[in-house]
Amino acid sequence: MITLVRPDAAYQRSWLECAADFRDSRRNGSGSEDRPLDTLRDPETFRRFVAGLVADALPETPRKPEYVPCTYLWIADGRTIVGSLAIRHELNDFLRREGGHIGYSVRPSARRRGHAAEALKKALAIARELVVPSVLLTCDEDNAASRATIEKNGGVFEGTGHGKRRYWIPTGCDQDPGRSSGTSASITAGSSMVDGTV
Numbered sequence: 001m002i003t004l005v006r007p008d009a010a011y012q013r014s015w016l017e018c019a020a021d022f023r024d025s026r027r028n029g030s031g032s033e034d035r036p037l038d039t040l041r042d043p044e045t046f047r048r049f050v051a052g053l054v055a056d057a058l059p060e061t062p063r064k065p066e067y068v069p070c071t072y073l074w075i076a077d078g079r080t081i082v083g084s085l086a087i088r089h090e091l092n093d094f095l096r097r098e099g100g101h102i103g104y105s106v107r108p109s110a111r112r113r114g115h116a117a118e119a120l121k122k123a124l125a126i127a128r129e130l131v132v133p134s135v136l137l138t139c140d141e142d143n144a145a146s147r148a149t150i151e152k153n154g155g156v157f158e159g160t161g162h163g164k165r166r167y168w169i170p171t172g173c174d175q176d177p178g179r180s181s182g183t184s185a186s187i188t189a190g191s192s193m194v195d196g197t198v
Contacts, residue, residue, distance in 0.1 A: 001077075002075060002076070002077055002082075002114075002115050002118040002119055002122070003075075003076050003122075004073040004074070004075060004076070004085060004119060004122050004123065004126070005073065005074050005076045005081075006054065006073065006074075007050045007053040007054055007072055007073070007074055008050060009043070009046055009047045009050050011074065011076075011079075011081055012040075012043065012046045014079065014080050014081040015046075015074065015081045016037065016040065016041065017081075018080075018081040018082060018083065018084075018107045019032065019037055019040075020037060021107040021108055021109050021110075022105070022107060022108065023108075025108070026105065027084060027105050028084070028086075028103040028104060028105040029072070029083070029084040029085045029086040029102075029103040029104040029105055030072075030084035030086075030105065031049075031052075031053050031056065031070075031072045031084070031086065032049070032084075035049065053072040054072070056069065056070050056071075056072060057069060057070065057071040057072070057089075059089075066092065066094065068088050068089060068090050068091070068092055068095065069088070069089040069090065070086050070087065070088045070089065071086070071087040071089070071126065071130070072084070072085070072086050073085045073086075073087070073123070073126075075104070075106065075115060075119045077110065077115065082106055082107050082110040082115055083104060083105050083106035083107055083110070083115060083116070083119065084104065084105055085102065085103070085104040085119055085120075085123055086102065086103045086104070087101060087102055087123055087126055087127055087130065087132075088100075088101050088102070088103075089130055089132065090132075091136065095136075096136070097161070097162055098138055098162055098164055099138065100135070100136040100137045100138045100166075101127060101132060101135040101136050101137065102120065102123050102124075102127070102135060102137055104116060104119055104120065104123070106119075111145070112145075116145070116146070116149045117148075117149045117152045117153060120137075120149055120150070120153050121153055124153060124169060124171055125171075127171050127173075128171035128172055128173045131173055132171055132173060133170065133171060133173040133174070134168050134169065134170045134171065135168065135169045135170075135171060136166065136167070136168055137150050137155060137166075137167045137168075137169065138164040138165065138166050138167070139164065139165050139167075140163060140164060140165075141160060141163055141164065141165055147165060150167045150169075151167070153169060154169050154170075155167030155168070155169050156168050156169065
């Protein structure tokens, strides 16, 4: 059974094996795009990396101007990390155009088992807790697998732009969509949607 787990240094070995499985392909939702994997083999560097991922969910955490608060989670099959997922609490111009609220990736050796669809389903429930009334998801026009994952979770096709298909999924949150969303709530350690055990 797939769970979403909080980043934790105890998963270092499994996370590194997962990341290495991607080889040269993009690890969407990992928060590690700018970090060479070799540097994350050092336990102290990895602990700092994990602490940064966890802190990124807090609105007050310093970040680059083009970044927004984001909850990073790892997709786990038992105690094995099989992917990463990021829930952005709000949208800026770039995310509204291309990235959307949620980004995720599943390691190549664990694909076609329904992991992405199950992870996205759980992420939508967390987005509701974060007071995001409707989630924007995008995928490359030629990515049939991602398209199927989004549509399986109720994605309503809006159109295409910048080479991306755009979908919206309502979360059931009652917040007025015109208000700024997501910055007033955070997922607590006891959230029913996230497995914090290691």
